[in-house]
Amino acid sequence: MLAAYVIASASLAYLVKQLVYRQSHKITRDGKSLRTPPGTLPVFGNGLKFLLLDRQSLFDWFSKIQNEIFGFETYEIRVPTLPPGIVVSNPDVLEFIMKKEGSEGFGKGPFFEERSWHLFGRHGIINASGQLWKIQRKAGNKFFAGSHLQALVDEVFPKFWEKAREELDEAAETGKIVDMEELYLEFTTRVMGRVAFGMDLSNSHPFSAAFDYASDLTGLRFQNPLWKLNYYLFGQKFRKAVSIVKSFGNEIVRLAVCRREIDDTSIHNGTEPTEEGGDLVDMLLDAVPEHHVVADSAINFLSAGRDTTANSMTWVLHLLLEQPEFIPYITDELPAAAIHTYSSLSTTLTPRSHAVFLETLRLYPPVPFELKQTLNPVGMTLPDGTMLPPESVVVWCPYAYGRSKRIWGDDAYDFRPDRWIERTVLTDGIEEVKLKVKSASEYPVFNGGARSCLGRRMAEVMGVWVLGESLRNWEFEEVEKIGRRRSRNSLTLPMDGGLKVRVRKRKN
Numbered sequence: 359m360l361a362a363y364v365i366a367s368a369s370l371a372y373l374v375k376q377l378v379y380r381q382s383h384k385i386t387r388d389g390k391s392l393r394t395p396p397g398t399l400p401v402f403g404n405g406l407k408f409l410l411l412d413r414q415s416l417f418d419w420f421s422k423i424q425n426e427i428f429g430f431e432t433y434e435i436r437v438p439t440l441p442p443g444i445v446v447s448n449p450d451v452l453e454f455i456m457k458k459e460g461s462e463g464f465g466k467g468p469f470f471e472e473r474s475w476h477l478f479g480r481h482g483i484i485n486a487s488g489q490l491w492k493i494q495r496k497a498g499n500k501f502f503a504g505s506h507l508q509a510l511v512d513e514v515f516p517k518f519w520e521k522a523r524e525e526l527d528e529a530a531e532t533g534k535i536v537d538m539e540e541l542y543l544e545f546t547t548r549v550m551g552r553v554a555f556g557m558d559l560s561n562s563h564p565f566s567a568a569f570d571y572a573s574d575l576t577g578l579r580f581q582n583p584l585w586k587l588n589y590y591l592f593g594q595k596f597r598k599a600v601s602i603v604k605s606f607g608n609e610i611v612r613l614a615v616c617r618r619e620i621d622d623t624s625i626h627n628g629t630e631p632t633e634e635g636g637d638l639v640d641m642l643l644d645a646v647p648e649h650h651v652v653a654d655s656a657i658n659f660l661s662a663g664r665d666t667t668a669n670s671m672t673w674v675l676h677l678l679l680e681q682p683e684f685i686p687y688i689t690d691e692l693p694a695a696a697i698h699t700y701s702s703l704s705t706t707l708t709p710r711s712h713a714v715f716l717e718t719l720r721l722y723p724p725v726p727f728e729l730k731q732t733l734n735p736v737g738m739t740l741p742d743g744t745m746l747p748p749e750s751v752v753v754w755c756p757y758a759y760g761r762s763k764r765i766w767g768d769d770a771y772d773f774r775p776d777r778w779i780e781r782t783v784l785t786d787g788i789e790e791v792k793l794k795v796k797s798a799s800e801y802p803v804f805n806g807g808a809r810s811c812l813g814r815r816m817a818e819v820m821g822v823w824v825l826g827e828s829l830r831n832w833e834f835e836e837v838e839k840i841g842r843r844r845s846r847n848s849l850t851l852p853m854d855g856g857l858k859v860r861v862r863k864r865k866n
């Protein structure tokens with residue numbers, strides 16, 4: 359009883375403090391308050407909507423009000439207990455925000471950090487800032503340079519695809535149903551485990567289930583103003599999951615350190631060093647002396663690369679099964695007999711396959727929701743005149759951006775890979791097909807500015823390679839044809855219920 363009284367009083371005091379803070383820290387444009395979405399309530403603001411809607415419904419709501427009401431206008435969202443917030447839909451405004459990354463402009467800020475620290479830690483690339491972030495970014499850049507990607511495509515992909523190939527062949531013979539989301543996740547997990555950390559990692563490892571659980575709950579924290587209360591009162595399972603994730607990060611580092619010691623001894627004795635090293639973890643260990651920082655960083659890189667790429671492959675396959683007229687975009691470009699090498703997967707040689715991949719991510723961005731906070735102590739003024747007090751939360755929703763009719767036209771909700779393709783008829787009558795380039799502020803799927811995605815090229819190459827392998831060897835049929843699928847609550851955009859298919863061997 360006493361505990362309930364203390365919690366209720368503390369919550370009330372916090373609410374009053376936030377309301378007073380809001381009165382003195384108003385967001386304005388031309389001296390007036392910004393418009394708010396329909397249904398915004400006097401005290402609760404949009405809090406109930408955030409609390410009650412699942413993430414997919416929230417993304418649909420953002421898309422709808424952007425197209426039907428606000429267009430490019432920056433509007434305000436209000437959630438009691440949270441700092442004042444705006445939603446940005448105008449590419450010019452977003453470009454400004456992306457360019458102003460840093461302590462004088464915008465950054466992750468306490469709003470994002472507080473909610474994600476448990477899972478991602480404070481020191482990994484996702485939450486780090488300043489020098490610590492720069493060192494990890496540099497190590498990542500080195501790792502994703504061309505030569506590593508080439509080795510990845512030419513040597514590592516075929517090796518790890520072998521298990522998927524066997525499973526699909528067996529399913530084609532026996533009629534077994536395959537969940538393609540799981541199959542792709544197993545592939546991306548093994549690739550990331552080997553290349554980044556020198557480990558044999560499978561999706562059946564307890565880390566994966568723990569990470570997925572913690573990631574789902576972390577995603578919901580961004581919607582739930584009472585998440586802290588939830589964490590302290592009912593967070594036991596979450597804490598357990600996070601401790602499994604952390605132990606796994608420490609294990610990655612421990613194994614890498616052991617491997618380096620063995621290699622040092624081998625070189626000293628004139629014998630062969632160990633066969634395979636985890637390139638990324640080695641680069642991080644070279645750059646950062648503190649092992650707990652490397653452990654955070656390793657988990658950050660793994661989570662940034664594993665789910666996002668598996669999500670994207672699953673959505674591509676789903677959209678192609680819905681609109682099979684686009685399957686030849688991939689099968690014609692990636693001829694049946696060839697083993698795709700890194701150099702054969704450039705955007706110049708495979709523009710249509712890349713168009714399919716980018717078009718899918720426009721509609722189903724694996725990072726569907728982004729936010730920053732105003733770090734500048736005197737606040738910031740946006741190019742459209744919106745004046746933000748310090749600590750304001752700035753939100754943009756790549757899911758809604760991809761459906762913006764102002765950016766993509768009236769057919770924004772349609773899957774149409776051709777919007778990425780530029781065709782020119784050359785003097786000799788041959789048609790040249792090129793991939794169109796979109797700016798990060800129109801297509802914020804991989805973020806932009808200083809913190810743009812480090813793994814974009816790897817994701818694109820992996821996506822095109824896997825889809826080529828899948829579609830030129832097998833035909834797929836969704837078990838339940840229920841139209842466009844929905845995502846489930848998570849930090850990324852997994853498909854609700856997975857993608858279950860029947861498989862047939864393709865006749866070439």
Ligand code: HEM
Nearest residue numbers: 659662663666667670724725803804805809811812813817
């Ligand atoms: C389709 C797949 C992918 C998508 C859509 C994607 C998208 C993004 C986005 C939106 C961000 C910014 C997140 C933020 O605001 O902090 C980001 C950051 C990042 N991504 Fe990706 N990503 C993908 C694949 C990958 C892969 C394969 C890797 C490889 C490990 C990777 C590594 C990273 C890293 C390290 C960062 C943090 C960069 C920094 O803060 O400096 N991503 N990604």
